[in-house]
Amino acid sequence: xxxxxxxxxxxxxxxxxxxxxxxxxxxxxxxxxxxxxxxxxxxxxxxxxxxxxxxxxxxxxxxxxxxxxxxxxxxxxxxxxxxxxxxxxxxxxxxxxxxxxxxxxxxxxxxxxx
Amino acid sequence: xxxxxxxxxxxxxxxxxxxxxxxxxxxxxxxxxxxxxxxxxxxxxxxxxxxxxxxxxxxxxxxxxxxxxxxxxxxxxxxxxxxxxxxxxxxxxxxxxxxxxxxxxxxxxxxx
Numbered sequence: 015x016x017x018x019x020x021x022x023x024x025x026x027x028x029x030x031x032x033x034x035x036x037x038x039x040x041x042x043x044x045x046x047x048x049x050x051x052x053x054x055x056x057x058x059x060x061x062x063x064x065x066x067x068x069x070x071x072x073x074x075x076x077x078x079x080x081x082x083x084x085x086x087x088x089x090x091x092x093x094x095x096x097x098x099x100x101x102x103x104x105x106x107x108x109x110x111x112x113x114x115x116x117x118x119x120x121x122x123x124x125x126x127x128x
Numbered sequence: 129x130x131x132x133x134x135x136x137x138x139x140x141x142x143x144x145x146x147x148x149x150x151x152x153x154x155x156x157x158x159x160x161x162x163x164x165x166x167x168x169x170x171x172x173x174x175x176x177x178x179x180x181x182x183x184x185x186x187x188x189x190x191x192x193x194x195x196x197x198x199x200x201x202x203x204x205x206x207x208x209x210x211x212x213x214x215x216x217x218x219x220x221x222x223x224x225x226x227x228x229x230x231x232x233x234x235x236x237x238x239x240x
Contacts, residue, residue, distance in 0.1 A: 039144060044224060056169070057132070057218050057231030101169060115161065115173040115184050116229060123169075 017041050018106050020119025027126050033091040036120045037104035040085065045107035047088050048116070049078065052101045061102070062089070094126045131155050132232040135182060136217050137209065140238045149204045149235045151219030159183075160202035161220040162194060171218070177202055178225060206237075214239045 024037045027033045039121035064078040077090040104119040132153045161228045164173040176184035191207040220229040
């Protein structure tokens with residue numbers, strides 16, 4: 015049962031363009047939504063995260079947009095750079111007893127072409 | 129200094145063998161996790177320990193057994209390895225279950 019659906023599976027963007035990755039969730043008990051970045055041969059690294067009491071969070075070139083009523087959230091990478099080429103995972107977390115762990119989306123492989 | 133370190137980085141072994149993967153974190157975190165990443169890059173939680181106590185045990189074969197000798201270590205022992213166990217296994221830690229998780233660089237397990 016995939017509780018967090020992520021799209022697209024892969025994305026090619028030109029340098030300087032905007033990369034947009036979308037996620038949708040089902041479980042209304044989720045209350046923390048991080049994005050992780052993973053380079054080949056490395057573990058996922060936390061990029062940016064949001065809680066459902068805000069609709070947007072920005073850190074540098076990275077912005078999360080959150081729509082609680084639609085149960086959707088997205089990552090926008092402005093001025094995309096070749097160094098941003100990696101796999102991006104959205105995730106969701108709930109405090110529900112017995113399920114206090116991250117549920118990951120299926121990942122998006124981003125290629126930023128020079 | 130590596131925050132979450134796993135050993136070995138690569139593990140190649142035969143079907144039916146027993147192997148262990150070690151994980152150590154030097155962040156002073158109370159909660160540690162094991163995740164499995166399959167060939168399609170899908171990440172799934174396997175186990176979670178908080179203060180050395182098991183708090184999550186997802187539906188994984190009982191051939192997989194986590195061991196937490198202290199808060200800084202969470203090892204994964206796998207008995208009777210099968211072809212389907214081939215994957216990358218990631219250890220992670222967080223200060224508490226609801227806090228950001230820090231991942232190790234993974235152990236790539238290949239079963240021949």
